[in-house]
Amino acid sequence: MTTQLMINGTSYDVALPDDVPLLWVLRDEIGLTGTKFGCGVAACGACTVQIDGEAVRSCQVALADVWGDVTTIEGLGNPGNMATIQQAWVDHQVAQCGYCQSGQIMNASVLLDDIPQPSDQDIDDAMQGNLCRCGTYPRIRAAIKDAAQRIMDEV
Template sequence: MIELTVNGVKRQVDVAPEMPLLWVLRDELGITSPKYGCGVAQCGACTVHIDGKAVRSCQSSISEIAGKLVVTIEGLENRDQHPVLQAWIEHQVPQCGYCQTGQIMQAISLLERASKPTDELIDQVMSGNLCRCGTYPRIRAAIHAAAAKKMAEK
């Protein structure tokens, strides 16, 4: 049995140690917000937070995650009031929506590190999260809006 904490709940799973976290979340725990996109950590659709850092769950084996804190979009604190989620809605970022949970989790991680990111930093950090619909200008605008909202709340 491998123990980890997912969205604030201690969980135990009986799986092969090399199983990717993505499949543990989706198939074993029924958490389907992280999506399978490429399986090689190049698209970002499977992005979750592990101990506060944005990580591609498709390439993180469950044995590496044992004892760590995993947060998916469902586990965000004050999710309904989260500035990034509010900005995503206000700027109508999603088109098809497939990549959006990964985009949002990556954006939250970015804003934890940089309270007022430049366009260049946003492009650099978000470049590993692909959007086939091409909503990149709306993603960037939403990140700026969320950053401004977080600054105003301080």
């Protein structure tokens, strides 16, 4: 059976079993390796992508259960025109090892869509479950607040 997916604005026909995790479809079938495998049980957030604007753990979404358009880290921006949240991440030097960062950014992007001016508590609540083994949480918070301000300044 073939499933059609819209990923980062491009349509893909995927001929895989319905129970294959979206993570493996993205990485192995489509070749979008920015989404990382972390734990495989939705506990770390490294594999976070967006489906119809909702942050989800792609390791736990079966191919047959994808309900809308998928956005990965590759779909947020590009090297010549990064998304505001990505630029804030760079400016605040958030990444150390970088492994969790695509999931962190995807989750932070949804947070800013939902709450344009998040409080520290909003950030803590939204980012809970996105683990960073390097402990860059203060930089993550600073980058989110900076991106929120930049977005407000653009309006």
